[in-house]
Amino acid sequence: MNRLPRSFFARPAPAVAHDLVGKLLVKSDDGLLARIVEAEAYTDDEPACHAYRGQTARNAPLFGPPGHAYVYFTYGMHWCMNTATGAAGEGQGCLLRAAEPLEGLDLMRERRGGVRDRDLLRGPGRLGQAFGLGRDDSGTDLCDGGTLYIADDGTRPAVLTGPRVGVALAPDLAWRFRAAESGHVSPYKRHPRAGNAPAGTYSGG
């Protein structure tokens, strides 16, 4: 089980998001381990990305060097985690949308308030809550040997590609990547204001 090097993240967000499926999310100080089963790509040339309207204090980690966390607060209650990708200055990243819990389930259950185990990490807000993520985690370097990082154990699941969940803008860009065989993937919800989906949106990969 090897920590992912910065070079893994120094590629375009869609390639990184695809390759994050099957990797391990680790928070070693809490004893937490989970397998990522779903990730999405966001880049500053499309309007669903938090970097689309330029750099601010909030989204600065997206514009920094790759391999850093961008953790943002949304809907008044949820913290969601991204990894910055590409080169410094590019404003892009990958949202970690869902994972399969492997170790530290008791702490995850405590933080998540007794939901079914299948739902501990099934969604970006749920993942953030179970991992205890917050404002202080935004900007964390995932590649400097710290306690929050992503690792590779050689698992290579089949990956499906399709439109991103819940985005009002650029709703048909097929930048959601999920493990084909996992029961821990989040449910797909199209944004109410996004119009109708085109035919045949999902494909293997």
Add this chain to the structure above:
DNA sequence: CTACCGATGCGCT
């Protein structure tokens, strides 16, 4: 399983 709806507070126009 899908569909709807309210909660909740921050960032930005």
Add this chain to the structure above:
DNA sequence: GCGCATCGGTAGC
């Protein structure tokens, strides 16, 4: 003030 990369509850199929 408006909208949001969401979630949990409830209702219905």
